[in-house]
Amino acid sequence: MIALVDCNSFYASCEQVFRPDLQNKPVVVLSNNDGCVIAANKEAKALTHIPMFEPVFKIKEVLKANNVTCFSSNYTLYADMSQRVMDTLREFSPNVEEYSIDESFVDLSHYPISQLDAIANEIKDRVHKNTGIPVGVGVAKTKSLSKMANKFAKKVAKNNGVYVVENEEKRTAMLKYFSLKDIWGIGRQHKIRVEKTGAKSAYDFTKVPLAWVRKEMTVVGERLWRELNNFPCHEMTIKVDKKKGIGTAKSFGYKLEDYGLIEEATSYYVAEVADLLRQQNSAASYLEVFLHTNSFSNTDKQYRNKIVITLDIPTNSTIKLTQEALKGLQKIYKPGYRYKKVGVQLFGLVHDTDIQTNLFYQPKKSESSKLTKVIDELNSKFGKNCVKLATVGNREKQWALIKEHRSPRFTTQWNELLTIGKSKS
Amino acid sequence: MESGKANLVEKSKKSYRVKRPSQTGFSSPATHYTEPRIDLNDALINNPSSTFYVRVIDDSFSEFQILKDDVLIIDKSLTPKQNQLAVITKEGAFEITRIDKDSKEEIQLWGVITYIIKSTL
Numbered sequence: 001m002i003a004l005v006d007c008n009s010f011y012a013s014c015e016q017v018f019r020p021d022l023q024n025k026p027v028v029v030l031s032n033n034d035g036c037v038i039a040a041n042k043e044a045k046a047l048t049h050i051p052m053f054e055p056v057f058k059i060k061e062v063l064k065a066n067n068v069t070c071f072s073s074n075y076t077l078y079a080d081m082s083q084r085v086m087d088t089l090r091e092f093s094p095n096v097e098e099y100s101i102d103e104s105f106v107d108l109s110h111y112p113i114s115q116l117d118a119i120a121n122e123i124k125d126r127v128h129k130n131t132g133i134p135v136g137v138g139v140a141k142t143k144s145l146s147k148m149a150n151k152f153a154k155k156v157a158k159n160n161g162v163y164v165v166e167n168e169e170k171r172t173a174m175l176k177y178f179s180l181k182d183i184w185g186i187g188r189q190h191k192i193r194v195e196k197t198g199a200k201s202a203y204d205f206t207k208v209p210l211a212w213v214r215k216e217m218t219v220v221g222e223r224l225w226r227e228l229n230n231f232p233c234h235e236m237t238i239k240v241d242k243k244k245g246i247g248t249a250k251s252f253g254y255k256l257e258d259y260g261l262i263e264e265a266t267s268y269y270v271a272e273v274a275d276l277l278r279q280q281n282s283a284a285s286y287l288e289v290f291l292h293t294n295s296f297s298n299t300d301k302q303y304r305n306k307i308v309i310t311l312d313i314p315t316n317s318t319i320k321l322t323q324e325a326l327k328g329l330q331k332i333y334k335p336g337y338r339y340k341k342v343g344v345q346l347f348g349l350v351h352d353t354d355i356q357t358n359l360f361y362q363p364k365k366s367e368s369s370k371l372t373k374v375i376d377e378l379n380s381k382f383g384k385n386c387v388k389l390a391t392v393g394n395r396e397k398q399w400a401l402i403k404e405h406r407s408p409r410f411t412t413q414w415n416e417l418l419t420i421g422k423s424k425s
Numbered sequence: 426m427e428s429g430k431a432n433l434v435e436k437s438k439k440s441y442r443v444k445r446p447s448q449t450g451f452s453s454p455a456t457h458y459t460e461p462r463i464d465l466n467d468a469l470i471n472n473p474s475s476t477f478y479v480r481v482i483d484d485s486f487s488e489f490q491i492l493k494d495d496v497l498i499i500d501k502s503l504t505p506k507q508n509q510l511a512v513i514t515k516e517g518a519f520e521i522t523r524i525d526k527d528s529k530e531e532i533q534l535w536g537v538i539t540y541i542i543k544s545t546l
Contacts, residue, residue: 020514020517020518020519020533020535021517021518022517023514023517083474084474084475087473087474088474088475126502129475129501129502130472130474130475130501130502131474131475131501132501132535410477411477411478414478417478417479417480417496418477418478418479418480418519419479419480419481419482420479420480420481420482420486420497420512420519420520420521421481421482421483421485421486421493422483422485423482423483423485
C-alpha cells in the first residue's frame with residue numbers, strides 16, 4: 001500500500017509555524033516579485049469575495065481591509081521545512097518518493113493492512129508535532145487511488161485528514177464521491193469523451209469497458225483506469241531523471257534600461273543554471289537568451305526577442321557559457337526600452353563524458369574544469385556566489401526581485417533566527 | 426552548497442577511517458588511534474528534523490536563567506516532562522514556561538527546550 005502525504009497549504013503553513021499570532025487567521029504568499037497570490041491558507045480561501053488571482057496591486061486594499069497577512073515567497077524556508085517533513089516520513093518507510101515540495105508518496109507495504117489506519121494517523125500527528133506542518137494522508141494500493149484518498153481525507157470533515165482505502169467498500173464510496181473532473185491526471189478532452197458514455201462519477205469511469213478506454217484515451221487513460229480499479233501501474237520512483245533542459249528566468253525588481261545591469265543579471269542566471277548542469281554531469285549544446293519588456297504595461301514601448309546559440313562543443317563551464325550568453329544578449333538588446341525580464345535556457349544536454357569535440361578544436365579541458373571545480377567547492381563551502389565572474393557584478397539590489405514582505409530565514413541563517421522576548425514590537 | 430542538501434540541519438560527515446600517515450619522516454605513532462574531533466551536533470541535537478533555534482532578545486525570562494542573547498535549542502518532537510522548560514504559545518505570542526503537570530491551566534506547546542547556549546564573553 002502507498003500513502004500520499006500532502007501538506008495543507010504548505011507555504012502559508014510554513015509561515016504560520018513561526019507566527020503564533022497568525023493562527024486561524026488568513027495568510028497568503030505572493031509570487032516572486034510580489035506580483036500575485038500563489039498560496040492561500042484555508043482562512044484566506046474562505047474569503048471568496050477577494051479575487052485572489054488578480055495582480056496584487058489591484059487587491060492590496062481588499063486584502064488589508066480583511067486582515068489578510070501577505071508574505072513574499074521565502075523559498076529558502078520552504079525548502080528546509082519540506083526537508084524536515086520528508087525526513088520525518090522516512091522514519092516510517094525507507095521508500096519515500098518526493099513528488100513535489102509539499103507532497104510525497106510513502107511505501108507502506110511493510111505494514112499489515114489492519115495497522116494502516118493507525119499508521120496513517122500517526123504519520124499525520126507526528127509530522128504535525130515535529131515540524132508544525134499539518135498534513136493529510138491518503139492510503140491505497142495504487143498511486144492514483146492514494147492521491148484521491150488524500151483529497152477525500154481533506155474534503156470530507158469526518159475523515160479528519162486521513163483516509164485508508166483498505167477494502168472494496170471504502171474504495172467504492174470514495175470513487176462515487178468524486179466527479180470525473182476530480183480525477184488526478186484526466187485531461188479536459190478525455191473528460192468530455194468519457195462524459196459522452198454517460199459516466200458522471202469517478203466510479204462510473206472505472207466501469208467503462210477497458211476496450212473503449214484503450215481506444216479513446218490511449219495508454220495513459222488505460223493506466224489511469226487500471227489504477228482506479230486497484231491494479232498498480234505506477235511504481236514508486238526514487239531516482240530523479242536527469243533534466244533535459246535547464247533554465248531560469250525571473251522578472252527584474254524594477255524595469256531596467258541600463259545594459260550593464262541586464263548583463264549582470266544574465267551572468268548571474270548563467271552561473272545558476274551552469275551549476276545545476278554540472279551537478280547532473282551534463283553539458284549543453286545550445287544556449288538560449290531571451291529578453292522582454294513588460295507586456296502588461298500600457299505606457300511602455302514593447303519589445304521582445306530571443307537568440308539561440310549553438311555552442312562549438314557542448315560545455316558546462318560557467319565561463320564559456322557566460323561569454324556566449326553575453327554575446328547573444330548584445331545582439332538582441334536594443335537601447336531605449338524598459339526591460340522587465342531576462343532568461344537563460346540550456347538544452348541539447350549530453351553527458352559530460354561523451355562530449356564530441358571537432359577536428360579543429362581540442363578543448364583544454366583540464367584547465368577550465370579544474371578552475372570550475374575549485375570555484376564550485378568554494379561556493380559550496382562559503383555560500384552562493386562567494387566566488388563569481390566579474391560580469392555578475394555586485395549591483396544585485398538594483399535588479400533582483402522585490403521581496404518586501406519576506407519572513408526571516410529562521411532555519412538556515414544564524415542572524416535571522418526566530419526571536420522570543422516581550423520587548424518585541 | 427550542494428543543491429537540495431543545502432538547507433538540511435545535518436550531522437557532520439566525520440570519518441572514523443584511519444588516515445594514511447602524512448608525516449614525511451617518521452609515521453605518526455598515533456596513526457591507528459585517531460578519532461574525529463568532538464562535534465556539538467552529536468551532543469546537542471538528537472532529532473535534526475524537529476530541532477529549531479530561537480534567540481532571546483531581552484531579560485523577560487530571567488526567572489529561568491534565560492537571558493538576553495541566549496540561543497535556545499528546541500526539539501518539537503519531545504513530550505515535556507515535569508519541570509522541563511518549554512516554549513509555548515499564549516494569546517498569539519511565544520512564552521517560556523516550566524512544565525507543571527499538576528496545573529489545571531491548558532498550554533499550547535510549541536517545543537521542549539533541550540539546551541540553552543550562552544555566551545560568557
